[in-house]
Structure formats: structure tokens, C-alpha cells
Amino acid sequence: MLRFGILSTAKIGRELVVPAIQDAENCVVTAVASRDLAKARAMADRFSVPHAFGSYEEMLASDLIDAVYIPLPTSQHAEWTIKAADAGKHVLCEKPMALNADQFDAMIAARDRNKVVVSEAFMVTYAPVWRKVRELIAEGAIGRLRHVQGVFTYFNRDPGNMRNIPELGGGALPDIGVYPTITTRFSTGAEPLRVQAVTERDPDFGTDIYSSVKADFGAFELTFYVATQMGNRQSMVFHGTEGTIEVKSPFNANRWGAEEIELSNQSHGQSQIFRFADSRQYKCQVEEFARAAKGEQAEVVSLEYSKLNQKFIDAIYRASDKDGWEPV
Numbered sequence: 001m002l003r004f005g006i007l008s009t010a011k012i013g014r015e016l017v018v019p020a021i022q023d024a025e026n027c028v029v030t031a032v033a034s035r036d037l038a039k040a041r042a043m044a045d046r047f048s049v050p051h052a053f054g055s056y057e058e059m060l061a062s063d064l065i066d067a068v069y070i071p072l073p074t075s076q077h078a079e080w081t082i083k084a085a086d087a088g089k090h091v092l093c094e095k096p097m098a099l100n101a102d103q104f105d106a107m108i109a110a111r112d113r114n115k116v117v118v119s120e121a122f123m124v125t126y127a128p129v130w131r132k133v134r135e136l137i138a139e140g141a142i143g144r145l146r147h148v149q150g151v152f153t154y155f156n157r158d159p160g161n162m163r164n165i166p167e168l169g170g171g172a173l174p175d176i177g178v179y180p181t182i183t184t185r186f187s188t189g190a191e192p193l194r195v196q197a198v199t200e201r202d203p204d205f206g207t208d209i210y211s212s213v214k215a216d217f218g219a220f221e222l223t224f225y226v227a228t229q230m231g232n233r234q235s236m237v238f239h240g241t242e243g244t245i246e247v248k249s250p251f252n253a254n255r256w257g258a259e260e261i262e263l264s265n266q267s268h269g270q271s272q273i274f275r276f277a278d279s280r281q282y283k284c285q286v287e288e289f290a291r292a293a294k295g296e297q298a299e300v301v302s303l304e305y306s307k308l309n310q311k312f313i314d315a316i317y318r319a320s321d322k323d324g325w326e327p328v
Contacts, residue, residue: 001026001027001028002026002027002028002066002067002090002289002290002293002294003027003028003030003031003064003065003066003067004021004027004028004029004030004031004065004066004067004068004069004092004286005029005030005031005032005033005053005059005060005062005064005065005067005068005069005089006018006029006031006032006033006043006049006068006069006071007033007056007059007060007068007069007070007071007072007080007084008033008034008056008070008071008072009032009034009039009040009042009043010071010072010094011071012071012094013069013071014043014046016282017069017071017121017282017286018043018047018069019047019282020280020282020283020285020286021069021286022047023280023283024283024286024287024290025287026287026290026291026294027067027286027287027289027290029047029049030049030050030051030064030065031044031049031050031051031052031053031059031062031064031065032044032047032049032051032052032053033052033053033054033055033056033058033059034052034053034054035054035055035056036054037052037053037054040052040053040054051064056080056083057083060083060084060087060089061087065089066089066090066293067089067090067091067092067117067289067290067293068084068089068090068091068092069092069093069094069121069286070084070091070092070093070094071094072094073162073165073168073169074096074098074099074162074168074169074170074174075099075167075168075169077093077094077096077097077098077169078097078098078099078103078106078107080093081093081097081107081110081118082106082107082110085107085110085111085114085116085118086110086114088114088116089116090116090117090118090289090293091111091116091117091118091119092119092121092285092286092289093118093119093120093121094120094121095120095121095122095178095306096120096169096174096175096178096310096313097120097303097306097310098306098307098310099169099174100310100314101307101310101311101314103310104303104304104306104307104310107303108303108304108307111303116293117289117292117293117300118303119289119292119300119301119302119303119306120301120303120306121285121301122178122182122301122306123281123282123284123285124179124182124183124186124250124251124253124281125182125186125285125301126281126284126285126288127253127259127276127279127281127284128276128279128284129247129249129250129253129259129261129276129279129281130183130186130187130247130250132261132274132276133183133187133238133245133247133261134186134187134188134189136245136261136263137187137188137238137240137245138189140242141240141243141245141263141265142238142239142240142241142242142243142244142245142263142264142265143240143241143242143243143265143267144219144240144241144242145188145219145220145238145239145240146220146221146239146240146241147220147221147222147223147238147239148180148184148188148220148221148222148223148224148236148237148238148239149222149223149224149235149236149237149239150179150180150183150184150222150223150224150225150235150236150237150250151180151224151225151226151233151234151235152176152177152179152180152224152226152233152234152250152251153176153225153226153227153228153230153231153232153233153234154176154227154228154230154232155228155229155230155231155232156228156229157202157229159204159205163175163207163228164202164205164207164228165205165207166205166206166207170205170207171207171208171209171228172207172208172209172210172211172226172227172228173199173208173211173226173313173316173317174313175228176226176228176251177211177213177224177226177313177316178309178313179250179251180213180222180224180226180236181215181222181309181312181313182309183236183247183250183251184215184217184222184236185308185309185312187238188217188220190217190218190219190220191217191308191328192215192216192217192222192312192315192328193216193217193218193327193328194215194216194315194325194326194327194328195213195214195215195216195312195315195316195319195325195326195328196213196214196215196319196324196325196326197211197212197213197214197316197317197319197320197326198211198212198320199211199316199317199320202229207228208317208320209227209228209229210225210226210227210228210229210230211225211226211227211316211320212224212225213225213316213319215312215328216325234249234250234251234252234256235247235248235250236250242265242266242267242268243263243264243265243266243267244262244263244264245261245262245263245264246261246262246264247260247261248260248261248262253276253279253281254278254279258275259275259276259277259278259279260273260274260275260276261273261274288300311328312328315327315328
């Protein structure tokens with residue numbers, strides 16, 4: 001069993017990732033760390049975790065854990081990923097892993113010099129739903145892909161929420177813009193060449209709250225919009241010369257709605273619905289990560305792959321400040 005230490009008591013860890021690790025077949029939570037020992041102990045007790053630490057450094061120095069999961073604010077991800085790797089721990093870090101693409105270079109160097117597995121927690125890439133989409137596109141189920149359309153929105157104006165605090169790495173693009181980008185790249189195996197974008201910022205917070213993006217992938221286009229101050233919506237549609245693939249609950253699988261893919265092929269007059277009964281994408285993620293950490297055959301998100309996604313986001317920000325195309 002790969003022994004995880006949880007670096008902070010953040011909500012996503014409490015509600016989604018820690019339960020997934022505890023339910024996994026090949027890993028377990030052994031410790032929780034917080035700058036407040038009482039908070040660490042409370043979370044450890046909640047999940048029957050044996051050890052609690054009152055500092056991140058103390059847990060990283062411990063031989064009780066093999067790996068860390070990091071759900072800290074975005075602005076602290078690179079710093080603690082490097083510290084954990086230098087402590088000889090494997091690292092699964094929440095997305096977005098960096099504030100810009102250049103930050104990945106130091107993390108890649110830390111991974112390589114310590115010979116550990118370091119990966120960004122893009123749970124969607126482990127979901128059976130998205131692996132099926134990739135398979136359908138590859139086998140030509142909708143002919144030649146011409147266009148991808150995506151949307152991810154929610155409403156949150158809480159000034160205390162890190163998503164609304166620029167210094168912590170808040171904003172719509174870092175929080176949810178990474179999902180249409182990563183799922184398009186993952187499903188198609190293609191990379192964007194250039195982008196156009198319009199971005200709006202909140203006058204009080206300063207964070208980006210809306211972006212409309214057009215990306216040129218050469219053989220096809222991706223258009224999507226994301227927002228943190230619009231009604232809840234999420235969708236991804238892949239449109240080819242012979243049909244469409246619609247992912248019904250593309251990002252918050254099962255929590256948002258049914259995990260379904262609707263395939264329509266007009267050339268053959270066929271329509272199919274693929275259903276996935278609670279595929280547990282967070283559980284799939286930690287089990288695959290644990291296999292990689294133990295040296296087994298596994299497909300995890302590499303830092304190099306994550307850097308390309310961050311370059312995409314960086315280019316969207318640059319494109320928002322100009323008219324016309326911006327190269328990725």
C-alpha cells in the first residue's frame with residue numbers, strides 16, 4: 001500500500017480525495033498535516049488516520065509516508081511540490097499546479113534529481129468516460145473531427161474564497177479553464193497552435209471571471225467559455241464530419257449529472273448512449289498514481305504534459321490583451 005500524507009485540511013481533500021484514497025485498493029492515508037495541529041488531528045480522526053502533524057515540514061521529514069497529496073492554494077503548489085520531492089516523497093498536486101508555465105521547470109528538475117513521481121491531479125484523465133471519448137475519436141466514430149465546443153461555469157462571489165483572490169492564484173481560467181483545455185488535448189492527442197480570447201475581470205477582486213476562447217488546433221477548432229459568475233453549466237461536444245460526441249457530465253462526473261456519452265453518427269443513422277455507473281474518477285486517479293509510484297505500468301499526467309496545458313492558459317491571458325491570434 002502506498003502511504004499518503006495529506007498536506008493541509010483543504011475542502012477538496014476532505015470531501016473527494018481522502019475518501020477516494022481510503023477506498024482505493026493500493027493506497028491509504030497514513031497522516032494529515034496542518035499548520036494547526038488541532039485541525040490536523042480532527043481531520044485524521046474523521047477518517048481514522050493514525051498520524052497528525054502540526055507542520056508540513058514535520059510530515060515531509062517523517063518516514064511514515066511515501067507520497068503526499070497537496071490541495072493547498074495555487075500560489076503554494078510549486079513551492080511545496082519541490083519541498084516534498086526533495087524530501088523523497090512522490091507528489092500528487094491539485095490543479096492548477098503552477099501560476100505560469102515557467103514554474104514547471106523547477107518542479108521537473110526536483111522530480112528528476114530525486115527520482116520520484118510528480119503529477120498534477122487532473123482526475124478527468126483517469127475517468128472511464130474520457131478514456132472512452134479518446135477511443136471513439138481515435139477509431140473514427142464521428143469521422144474527421146472538425147470542432148470541439150465546451151463550457152464550464154458556476155457562480156461564486158465570496159471574497160474569502162481563494163478563487164476570488166489573485167494573490168492565491170484565483171480566477172476562472174486557472175480554476176476551470178484548465179478542464180476544456182486538458183480534456184480536448186487528452187481526447188485528441190493534439191496541441192493548440194494559436195488562440196484568440198476575450199477576458200473580463202471582476203472590478204473588486206481583480207480575478208478573471210469570464211473568458212471566451214477560440215483555439216486553432218490545425219485540423220480542428222476548440223471554442224469554449226468559462227465563468228465564475230454565471231449560472232451552473234458544463235458541457236463538451238466533439239463534432240466531426242459524420243457525427244457528434246456529447247459528454248453529459250464532463251468534469252464533475254456523477255456529482256453534476258449522469259455519467260454519459262451520447263454518440264450520434266448520421267452517416268450510419270446510429271445513436272448510442274454509453275453509461276458509466278459511478279466510475280469514481282478520483283479513486284481511479286489515486287490508484288493509477290500509486291501504480292506509477294510503485295514502478296508498475298501506469299498512465300499518469302506528466303509534468304511535461306501539464307506544462308503544455310499551462311502554456312495554453314498563459315497564451316489565453318496574452319491573447320485577451322490584444323486583437324487577433326496569439327501563438328501558444
